[in-house]
Amino acid sequence: MHRTSMGPIVSASAALVAAVAFLSAGCAPSSVPTPTAAPTAATLEPASASVPTQASGNPVSETQLEQLWRPVAVGADKGDYTAWGVVVDAQTGDILLDEDAAIGHTPASTTKTLAAFSALKHLDPTATLTTSTLLSGDKRTLYLDSEGDLLLGAGESEETEVSGRAGLQTLADKTAAALTSRGITSVTLNWRGTLFEGDSHLPAWDVQEVGGYEGHVGPMAIDAGRTAPGAYAFHEDAPGYVAQVFAKALTSSGVVVKLGTDGKAPAGGETLASVSSATMGEQLRWMLAHSDNTLADQYCRLAASAAGQPTTYAGAVAMVKADLVEAGIPTRGMILEDCSGLSTNDKLSANTLVGVLKASYQAQGSEGDLIRLLPWADLVGTLADRMTDEPAAGNVQAKTGALQGVTTLSGSVRTQSGRVLLVVIGHDLVEGGALPTRWRLDRFEEGLAELD
Known part of the structure; x- marks a missing residue:
């Protein structure tokens, strides 16, 4: 691991939203979305607490991250699969963990954060269809x-x-x-x-x-x-x-x-x-919370139409890449066939995924809504029955991803002292299915939430 900088991040971390019961979901057979209730205006507008420009909460060290990551790496080595990820201090922009973060990996449904990023750029979240x-x-x-x-x-x-x-x-x-x-x-x-x-x-x-x-x-x-x-x-x-x-x-x-x-x-x-x-904002929340593949690609095509780009699958993903480049988000290793992450040919680096999170924290207006639309541990969507114990419950917010040999998480964690971390982690190339390995990723997130 090494410490570098992605530049200062002025973040706005959303306070705990009202509990809404949703069932676990993902992208494919091992963990697929089972919709329950449509989004509400109330759940779209949680209270928020501004994080000052200067760092708040106790800094997190690379050594602490090394200790938390070691079981994840050892588990991957023993299981002969790949563990990868990146953790960024949201207040300072320092990279605290870099495990193959520049290499393209199969992202599964964390790809939907890119779909939401472009949709919020080109569409009005208060508009309706x-x-x-x-x-x-x-x-x-x-x-x-x-x-x-x-x-x-x-x-x-x-x-x-x-x-x-x-x-x-x-x-x-x-x-x-x-x-x-x-x-x-x-x-x-x-x-x-x-x-x-x-x-x-x-x-x-x-x-x-x-x-x-x-x-x-x-x-x-x-x-x-x-x-x-x-x-x-x-x-x-x-x-x-x-x-x-x-x-x-x-x-x-x-x-x-x-x-x-x-x-x-x-x-x-x-x-x-x-x-x-x-509203489009409510539907994007629904899409992210329930990992709805169809809505993800629908909103990419709607965004492409609004941007004056071809409304084919290729046109939509080309628009997404152009939006990332314009925002200064790295796209090395990026291969996309869709905006849902359903294709096993899709590849994204952890740096691309965390770059989207960083851009959301920095953005003003609707483009900054992405983070607060993500599922909450123990409360909302595909995280409703994961990381259900304090302090992770309500302090981990992430988009989940699941394919047969892949499990991923992309979002934010708040430590007990109030430090906000941007976290993208995953397993891929898991023989026999990745579902039994995701507890290691959850435990890593829980460990981050337990830091003082």
Whole structure:
């Protein structure tokens, strides 16, 4: 290990958010996201405590880090897998631990921090996505259109069991009332089928046999396109399925509906009704908390569109890299095929991941929201049932990552004296699966939280 400097960091560490019950999640079969409740405005706006420019809390030494890291390194040596990571003092920018931090490793779902970084740069976290119905000029054809809402109006208190269905029913009720008031009793329903360029589902995932852990990006979906609540099977034509559900809802409201075809609504249609999604900030919190692969790539494509870049997978990851370079974040060793981290071909260095954390701590406005949107140990999302004892509980905040042979963490830890550390650690190349090894990473984080 060696001590260098990444420059002073003026950080704002979020105080403990209200406890929200979520289930453990990750990126692939060993630890996949099981959604429970949609994000709320309250959980998006925790109180925060400003950290002064001068260092606060007791400094942490390289020697302390060496002692905490030694069991992680020994465990990796005995298990014949790779342990890597970096720890940075958030107040001073000093690198306290550097274990292959410049080398690209498989990041798994910690990649989603990059997706959120670009989304917060190019999108307004207070904005919403609108799903609407439009009536043709001849009043015979109804169009269902959306700006890209994969949870379809699921807002502050909606649960994913009805994520999209409740919002869609509201839209159907409003639309039926508008049609009835115009004396219209039957329509042909067309719907928007595409929103982005290129593939809606990355072919490489299917080759790697992980395609069942992410749905299709596009104009709209119920529960991110899942075939059932909590399922890891997805509709191949999520917008078409939405149209079917919407048609049934309209029919139950007394309108005779004939399903038409997918296509963009023509200009000049009359908007009958609309519903709005949860804010983009809330949806990003949902994505990070539950490690939702589909939403990660959806928001990368939405950000690419807002940035005027190609909305293909390649265009989205190129935008992410450009955003990192512009922010001065190192990208050596970076290979990305997606923004979710689902591809085993993805590679990121610990320096890139910690650079994103550092940039979030430094940023003003919405681009600084990334850190506080991450899961909290013992409280929120994929960390809800990890590191549940004090002082780690509520003092470790990190994005988790899990693939068959990979386990990772990327976030921040506050020591007992109040020192804030930025931490990126991981295992990869674990034969037989990495899940049994992640306790070593958790213990390292717990050790950091126990420092005085």
